[in-house]
Amino acid sequence: MKKQYDVLIIGAGVVGNAIARELSRYKINAAVVEKDLDVSTGTSSRNSGVIHSGIHYKPGTLRARLNVRGNALMTDLCRDLKVKIQYIGKLTVAQDDIDVETLHSLKQQGEANGVPGLEILDKDQMQKIQPGVGGIRALHSPTTGIICPYGLTIALAENAQANGVDFYLGNEVNNIVSNGQGFTVKTSAGESLSASVVVNAAGLYSDHIARMVGISDYSIYPCRGEYLILDKRLEGSLNVLVYPAPRKGGAGLGIHLTNTVDGNILIGPSNEYVNEADDYACTAQIIDTLKKEGHELLPGLSTSDFIRNFSGLRPKQTPPEIKGFKDFVIESRDDVPGFINLVGIESPGLTCSPAIGLMVRDMVAEKIPLEEKPSFISERPGIVGFFNELRPEEQADLVAKDPDYGEIVCRCEQVTKKEVLDAIQNPLGAKTIGAIKYRSRAMMGRCQGGFCLPRIVQILQKDFGYRPEDYLLSNAGSQLFTGRVR
Numbered sequence: 001m002k003k004q005y006d007v008l009i010i011g012a013g014v015v016g017n018a019i020a021r022e023l024s025r026y027k028i029n030a031a032v033v034e035k036d037l038d039v040s041t042g043t044s045s046r047n048s049g050v051i052h053s054g055i056h057y058k059p060g061t062l063r064a065r066l067n068v069r070g071n072a073l074m075t076d077l078c079r080d081l082k083v084k085i086q087y088i089g090k091l092t093v094a095q096d097d098i099d100v101e102t103l104h105s106l107k108q109q110g111e112a113n114g115v116p117g118l119e120i121l122d123k124d125q126m127q128k129i130q131p132g133v134g135g136i137r138a139l140h141s142p143t144t145g146i147i148c149p150y151g152l153t154i155a156l157a158e159n160a161q162a163n164g165v166d167f168y169l170g171n172e173v174n175n176i177v178s179n180g181q182g183f184t185v186k187t188s189a190g191e192s193l194s195a196s197v198v199v200n201a202a203g204l205y206s207d208h209i210a211r212m213v214g215i216s217d218y219s220i221y222p223c224r225g226e227y228l229i230l231d232k233r234l235e236g237s238l239n240v241l242v243y244p245a246p247r248k249g250g251a252g253l254g255i256h257l258t259n260t261v262d263g264n265i266l267i268g269p270s271n272e273y274v275n276e277a278d279d280y281a282c283t284a285q286i287i288d289t290l291k292k293e294g295h296e297l298l299p300g301l302s303t304s305d306f307i308r309n310f311s312g313l314r315p316k317q318t319p320p321e322i323k324g325f326k327d328f329v330i331e332s333r334d335d336v337p338g339f340i341n342l343v344g345i346e347s348p349g350l351t352c353s354p355a356i357g358l359m360v361r362d363m364v365a366e367k368i369p370l371e372e373k374p375s376f377i378s379e380r381p382g383i384v385g386f387f388n389e390l391r392p393e394e395q396a397d398l399v400a401k402d403p404d405y406g407e408i409v410c411r412c413e414q415v416t417k418k419e420v421l422d423a424i425q426n427p428l429g430a431k432t433i434g435a436i437k438y439r440s441r442a443m444m445g446r447c448q449g450g451f452c453l454p455r456i457v458q459i460l461q462k463d464f465g466y467r468p469e470d471y472l473l474s475n476a477g478s479q480l481f482t483g484r485v486r
Contacts, residue, residue: 005029005166006368008185008195010173010209012036013044014149014353015345016201017156022357024163026370031195032157032165033187035172035205037475038430038438040153043203044350045438046280046312048227048258048266050241051085051145052348055092055110055118062328064113066352066359071143073354081155081380083147084261090144090241091126093135099245103139106245110141117142130239134297144241148261149350150438156353158427159380167428168193170476173202176212178336183213197367199340199360204277204315206343213336218329218343222277223314225269226286228294231305231446235263237298255293262441267294269312273320282309307446317344330356332363340364386441388414409459410452412445420456424464434474 007023009016012034023030036042051074057064078085094100107118119140121129126138161167171187182196202209207220243256258266270286287309295301317326329343340363345356364370387395387405399406404418423439424431436442436456443449443456457480460466468481 002184002192002194003031005031005193005195007031007197007199007364008033008183008193009199009201010185011201011203011206012039012153012157012167012169013042013201013203014040014153014156014350015044015203015342015356016199017153017160018353018357019199019201019360020160020165021156021163022354022361023364023370024160024165025372025376027373028368028370030160030165031168031193032160033168033171033173033185033191033193035170035188037170037432037472038435039157039167039169039428040150040438041434041474043312043315043346044153045150046310047149047225047347047350048256048269049147049149049260049350050090050258050348051087051147052351053090053110053118053141053143054113054115054348055106055139055141056246057109057113057325057348058327059109059112062330063325063348063352066328066355067348068114069358070348070352070355071145074145074147074351077354078147078152080378081152081159082382082384083152083155084385085145085147086259086261087143087145088240088259089129089140089142090243091121091130091133091138091140092243092245093126093133094137094245095135099135100137102245103137106139115141115143130242133242139245140240146241146259146261147350151261152350152353154426154428154439155380159377161427162377162380163375169428169430173209173212176209178213178339180337182338195338197338197340197364199342199364201342201345203345204313206315206341206345210341210343213339215333215336215339215341218317219319220277220315220317220344221319222274222279223316223346224272224274224279224281224311225314226272226282226290226309226311227266227268228287228290228306229308229310230265230267230294230301231307232263234265234298234301234305237300238265242297255290257294257297262444264307265298267291267297271314273316274313277313277315280311280313282311308448314346315344316346328352330359330363332366338367386413387416387419409455410440410442410445412447412451413441415440415442415452417459420459421463424460431470432472432474432478433480 006028007030054068171189175186177184407417419440423436471480
């Protein structure tokens with residue numbers, strides 16, 4: 001049976017969920033279709049988690065305008081959704097006179113975009129902000145911040161769902177038919193969904209989705225960035241983000257040090273074009289390079305400080321022989337009425353996401369009348385952060401109400417059984433090990449699940465009836481166990 005919607009959003013990354021949450025304010029039927037078994041499994045969870053100020057993009061471009069507006073919207077959005085955000089600022093560091101010229105250009109560009117508080121610092125001023133930082137000059141951008149990217153994406157999705165948006169996880173779109181009045185979308189899980197408006201927010205696969213409706217104007221070139229995660233022993237080593245001055249022709253902003261809101265430091269990303277949109281490999285050569293860069297930027301690093309590596313993919317519109325950046329594509333197509341196309345939403349897509357939500361809402365309003373609903377729930381229930389970040393008296397109150405708060409499952413991150421249970425019973429119904437990890441931070445500490453994963457497996461078996469074949473790391477085919485042994 002075909003299910004009817006006013007708006008269907010393809011892709012459950014941060015941009016798709018920001019659009020869904022914005023549309024959930026109105027009296028329409030909306031749904032999100034996602035090929036993976038959870039939201040935020042691709043680009044939206046595999047990045048630096050930086051809220052950019054807006055210095056890097058040409059004035060007048062979509063990237064520039066949406067970046068600055070999205071940055072300004074983040075504080076209130078994160079307050080409502082109970083998502084941690086910290087505006088700690090950034091130093092973009094020059095090592096030579098050519099880099100200094102770049103800093104002046106970035107400052108001029110940022111001011112044209114409306115970025116406040118930009119200042120070029122000398123060596124003494126740099127040291128006051130970040131002792132030990134190298135370089136001869138730095139551009140300070142105080143409105144640069146950090147956020148948990150998958151935390152924001154999950155929060156947007158849960159709030160959208162609480163306001164009536166349906167989610168079809170594990171449903172890869174394999175066919176879209178336009179009849180001039182709307183669309184029929186068919187998925188790998190056998191769903192047949194109809195909608196008056198379809199929004200293509202498929203990220204790395206946005207060109208593929210566009211071609212399904214006859215739009216062949218765009219190609220996506222996946223560009224892989226690898227990262228190293230440092231142990232929390234180094235928490236407090238950085239007061240601000242530290243970036244190198246970008247060099248012309250690069251595919252990214254260079255390898256840098258990035259604080260996270262959870263206390264780790266990231267080194268990366270590299271940039272390397274790859275052939276496949278799911279090639280998340282990590283390579284020995286790049287890891288060695290990142291370690292070398294890390295030692296140069298933080299001389300006190302030891303080998304044991306590197307606890308994990310990962311990679312992410314940028315959906316670039318520029319091929320390897322050109323590199324650089326192209327502006328975002330966000331368009332309402334006249335040749336395919338009702339199809340709203342988003343292509344090449346790479347960095348600063350995370351920062352831009354709330355502003356993109358507003359922009360796409362206005363495009364939808366040109367196709368469908370939007371009437372606000374008084375029942376819209378703007379705030380997400382719960383606390384900001386995790387149990388181990390609460391004051392002792394707050395922790396005691398929660399333990400008194402629910403003893404599962406008093407049982408530690410993950411020693412490294414001090415994650416309680418109650419938090420693990422809440423992650424398993426999440427509103428979106430995602431049931432993978434990755435879903436538990438991203439919602440609770442269990443398995444994210446120094447031992448990377450060596451202690452807590454067996455305990456989580458036991459909880460899933462005893463409390464939820466899991467069989468060996470039910471344990472998936474992230475998606476279909478990622479079984480943790482292949483059978484029983486005596």
